[in-house]
Amino acid sequence: MIRPDAPVLLEIRDLHARVEAKEILKGVNLTIRAGEVHAVMGRNGSGKSTLSKVLAGHPAYTVTGGTVHYRGENLLELDPEQRARIGVFLGFQYPVEIPGVSNLEFLRVATNARRAQKGEEELDTFAFEDLVRDRLKVVQMDPAFLDRSVNEGFSGGEKKRNEILQMALLDPLVAILxxxxxxxxxxxxxxxxxxxxxxxxxxNATLLITHYQRLLDAITPDYVHVMAAGRILRTGGKELALELEERGYDWVDQELAALAGEVA
Amino acid sequence: MTASLSAPTSRTAWLERWLSQLPAPSGPLAAVQERGREALAQQPVPSSRQEEWRFTDLSLLQDLPLAQAAAAPSGGAMSSEAGVLRLQLDGRTDPLAGVELPAGLQVLSDSELAQGLGHTLAATGCEHHWPVELNHASAGRVLALRLASRSKLKLELHSTAQSGLLPLRLLLILEEKAELELCQKIVAQGSGLISLVLEAHLARSARLQHGLVASGQADAALLAHLAIEQEPESHLALSSVTVGWGLARLEPRLVQVDGQASSTLRGLQLVGGRQIADTHSHVSFAGPEGQLDQLHKAVAAGHGRSVFNGAVQVPRAAQRTNAAQLSRNLLLSDRARIDTKPELEIVADDVKCAHGATVSSLQTDELFYLQSRGIDSDQAAGLLKRAFCEEVLRDLPPAARAWCPIEQWQLEDA
Known part of the structure; x- marks a missing residue:
């Protein structure tokens, strides 16, 4: 839902970042307002997963330039846990298995950390069980998964449902999937x-990172951004995703080559 | 020259002083005491020059008060509940005074004791180990029990040491198809040494589940030998947890006398500060078709030091043995040290023997995943440490599991 007067939730300006010595983000600009669904598409290696990890604060990535503001606050100076508590959520491409940590306990500790930030009271075990059983319906998840270790032995689909369950519990304002x-x-x-x-x-707002159109058949984006070589190359509406599906990414290479030509 | 001659003397002076202060041998263990003292007078204190003690420095002992601790006022039976016999072992008073023994449980007679004591130590090849001789030299009491065929019992043993030396000696005979769940709690609340020697004999189809939880402090030491003989079709599940000791040395020693038994070993040791925890396990299959499932875990923080040596002997007679041993270690500081070594001697050719060892620190990806859900880094690290330990803790009998408040265990970082 696009409302030009909606408050800006996330404002990314000329963001540069590297992992080890390799520069991956080379000047990303993106503004996300409340109510919007954005999709970032691009080939493997275009930098789209890096963008999501940088926003969540993964320690392996170093920001080398630019700014990110979340509701006016400098996001980049916050620890990952602080970002999560104030409402930035990253749904992982590969959710991590943590043997020995109960999924239920993990979900409760995480939910309470977010609630404390919002000034809400902590939920005890019983109150939390009520909440989590209600939220399980959002992803039609079997309660048996609560008693297992975090993601351990979950199928790919179960892991992703568990991610969305976490999102349902944490109630973020910006969800990066x-x-x-x-x-x-x-x-x-x-x-x-x-x-x-x-x-x-x-x-709230959603930022979908995806490779394929098929997700966008199920979740209609307000904006589609095409990422290449660490930048957003083009922005359009949902029709841009359809165009990508039809034409593939080859034209991206041509545009990049053209850009390189201009620079030279 | 003089210096090199006097140096060993000064290293053992504390032991000589201690031996000279011991009360004269007396009681049912007088002969054992005498032999132990003679052995200690002749045997050198283990040092890092011996392979078995390479990483474990016993010098802490010379600074500990080793006079035998005074008897705690509350010896004997503790509050008990249906189906559980709860005893307090203080090394001095009779833990069975005033206790009505449950059906199937008997105290060994003097002649049975004379016959049985030391049998399993010899069968597992540790009767002359230095910590065993130390126990022999000092223990004045033994809790010697027999569980009759087909009887079932839950036994809890509690020992709390204020300071000084606490020698504990146990002998358990499980007759055919007897089942014992033994939960043993050892706590050091002051500076000193706790010496534990346990012998258990499992007759055919007997089952012993032993959970040992020992928590100490930086100026306390634990030296424990757990010697167990298993006849065919018997089952042993031994889980031990040590935390907080300046020095803890645990030697589980198992022999399957005719094979065909099953043994499950679980160990968890946690060290921080300048603590040392050392487990030397020894499993020997003297017959075919024996099974072993062993998992040993260690967490090392600060300047802590963890040692694991897992010996498994599979001689020619032990065909079709199935043994698996895994040592997993969590290193929380770059100043901590972990030494882990499987020691498999396999002569039989038709066997399955797997072993492995891992040492790792907390995984960045796991930490980040937890942090990305709003959990702060300390709490995330705590969750991961607990998860690491849980794999051993969950195999403890429930009563012993309740003695492991892992969220309260602090490993000193210095």
Whole structure:
């Protein structure tokens, strides 16, 4: 939902970042307002997953230039846990398995950390169980997964449902979903996308990182951005995704070559 | 020249002083005490020059008060509940005074004791180990029990040492198909040494589940030998947890006398500060078709030091043995040290023997995943440490599991 007067939630300006010595983001600009759904598309290696990790504060990535403001606050100076508590959520492409940590306990600790930030009271074990059982419906998840270790032995689809369950519990204002569709069969994709749609409100925003159009059939984006060589090369509406699906990414190479030519 | 001659003397002076102060041998263990003292007078204190003690420095002992601790006022039976016999072992008073023994449980007679004591130590080849001789020299009491065929019992043993030396000696005979769940808690609340020697004999189809939880402090040491003989079709599950000791040396020693038994070993040791924890396990299959499932875990922080040596002997007679040993270690500081070594001697040719060892620190990706959900880095690290330990803790009998408040265990970082 595009409302020009909606408040800006995330403002990325000329963002540069590297992992080890390799510069991957080379000047990303993006403004996300409340109520909007953005999709960033691009080939492997274009920098789209890096963008999501930089926004969440992954320690392996170093920001070398530019700014990111979340509701006016400098996001880049916050620790990953602080970013999560104030409402920035990253749905992982590869959710991490943590043997020995109970999923239920993990979800409760995380939910309470976010609630404390919002000035809400902590939920005890019983109150939390009520909440989590209600939220399980968002992704049609079997309660049996609560008693297992975090993501341990979960199938690809179960892991992604668990990600959206976390999103449902943490109630973020900006949800960045990194390749949430990867590894999902068509039914799982429908359920996961249905969960994301249910959680979208006029007050929050979603940034979908994806490779394929098929996720965007299920979640309609307001904006589609094409990323290449560490920058957003082009921005359009949902029709841009369809164009990509039809023409592939080859034209991106031509545009990049043309840009390189201009610079030279 | 003089210096090199006097140096060993000064290293053992504390031991000579200690031996000279011991009360004269007396009681049912008088003969054992005498032999132990003679052995200690002749045997050198283990040093890093011996392979078995290469990484474990016993010098802490010379600074500890080693006079035998005074008897705690509350010896004997503790509050008990249905189906659980709860005893307090203080090394001095009779833990069974005033206790009505449950059906199937008997105290060994003097002649049975004379016959049985030391049998399993010899069968597992540790009767002359220095920590065993130290126990022999000092222990004045033994808790010697027999569980009759087909009987089932839950036994809890509690020992709390204020300071000084606490020698504990146990002998357990499980007759055919007897089942014992033994939860043992050892706590050091002051500076000193706790010496534990346990012998258990499992007759055919007997089952012993032993959970040992020992928590100490930086100026306390634990030296423990757990010697267990298993006849065919018996089952042993031994889980041990040590935390907080300046020095803890645990030697589980198992022999499957005719093979065909199953043994499960679980160990967890946590060190921080300048603590040392050392487990030397020894499993020997003297017959075919034995099984071993062993998992040893260690967490090392600060300047802590963890040692694991897992010996498994599979001689020619032990065909079709199936043994698996895994040592997993979590290194929380770059000043901590972990030494882990499997020691498999396999002569039989038709066997499955797997072993492995890993040493790792907390995984960045796991930490980041937790942090990305709003969990701060300390709490995330705590969750991951607990998860690491849980794999051993979950195999403890429930009563012993309750003695492991892992969220309260602080490993000193210095």
């Amino acid at each position: 990194d390749e949430t569709d990867s590894g999902l069969d068509i039914d799982a994709l429908r359920i996961v996308a249905g969960g994301v749609n249910q959680l979208a409100t006029p007050d």
